[in-house]
Amino acid sequence: MRLFSFFIHTLLVLLLTALTQVGGLLWLLCYCIACRWKDKRAGRALLMFVPLYLLITAAVLPIVCGYFGRTPLPVFTSPTLKPASVMYPLLNRHYVTPNTRRVLQEVADQLRQQHPSSELHYLDAGFPLFKKFPLLPHLSHTDGRKVDLAFFYLRPDGTVTNEIPSRSGYGVFEGPTEQELSTAEACHGKGYWQYSYPQYLTMGSRPNLKFDALRTKRVLQLLLEQKEIGKVFLEPHLQQRLGLSAAAKIRFHGCDAVRHDDHIHMQTEY
Numbered sequence: 312m313r314l315f316s317f318f319i320h321t322l323l324v325l326l327l328t329a330l331t332q333v334g335g336l337l338w339l340l341c342y343c344i345a346c347r348w349k350d351k352r353a354g355r356a357l358l359m360f361v362p363l364y365l366l367i368t369a370a371v372l373p374i375v376c377g378y379f380g381r382t383p384l385p386v387f388t389s390p391t392l393k394p395a396s397v398m399y400p401l402l403n404r405h406y407v408t409p410n411t412r413r414v415l416q417e418v419a420d421q422l423r424q425q426h427p428s429s430e431l432h433y434l435d436a437g438f439p440l441f442k443k444f445p446l447l448p449h450l451s452h453t454d455g456r457k458v459d460l461a462f463f464y465l466r467p468d469g470t471v472t473n474e475i476p477s478r479s480g481y482g483v484f485e486g487p488t489e490q491e492l493s494t495a496e497a498c499h500g501k502g503y504w505q506y507s508y509p510q511y512l513t514m515g516s517r518p519n520l521k522f523d524a525l526r527t528k529r530v531l532q533l534l535l536e537q538k539e540i541g542k543v544f545l546e547p548h549l550q551q552r553l554g555l556s557a558a559a560k561i562r563f564h565g566c567d568a569v570r571h572d573d574h575i576h577m578q579t580e581y
């Protein structure tokens with residue numbers, strides 16, 4: 312029984328660390344304190360963990376991250392740049408370098424000037440602490456210079472909306488038409504089983520929204536115009552469909568990553 316309990320706690324610590332960076336350590340701390348009691352240790356630990364985690368997330372990490380060259384992306388303070396889901400700031404996955412934040416805010420503000428009421432929604436970015444801590448499942452999101460962004464969508468009647476078709480922002484693909492090259496099919500054919508894996512990460516979907524090529528292309532153009540932006544990942548059929556084939560900064564990420572026809576990946580040079 313003790314071995315089983317040890318196994319469950321180890322698993323929980325690893326999971327919380329992978330999801331939130333600091334959660335595993337905080338759970339360990341709370342459980343150690345709860346060990347002073349003889350019974351209901353997990354329940355007591357949970358009662359301590361929730362407020363402590365929220366306090367650290369809301370009040371401590373946004374300050375301490377500065378020592379690691381990070382800053383949080385805006386959560387409620389910017390009318391133009393917001394998380395696609397409150398889950399991202401709640402899990403401490405919205406930290407970037409100050410330069411990356413500035414560039415993204417600039418792009419979001421420029422987009423608003425051209426498309427009033429449009430909001431740029433970010434997904435996974437980076438963790439607040441340490442220089443090379445991977446933000447799973449993204450192996451490259453380690454340095455605060457990488458951010459995933461949601462596409463733009465239209466309601467069924469063609470009017471613009473800031474809603475996105477999946478709750479997480481991942482996993483609802485704008486796949487290739489019959490005339491377009493299917494990179495996903497090619498990658499699956501080569502044995503890269505993980506290529507369409509984000510389809511399991513939607514956390515619920517709103518199926519009626521349609522891809523808004525106009526605003527998605529515009530935000531890509533604005534990103535490409537920023538000299539600080541080094542690379543943008545987008546699925547090849549969308550790059551072609553949006554008329555951006557000549558854009559050298561847009562790259563194919565390779566079959567060993569996951570597909571990018573559900574979101575944009577951008578990264579700055581510093």
Ligand SMILES: [Zn+2]
Pocket residue numbers: 449452457458459575576577
């Ligand atoms: Zn990414």
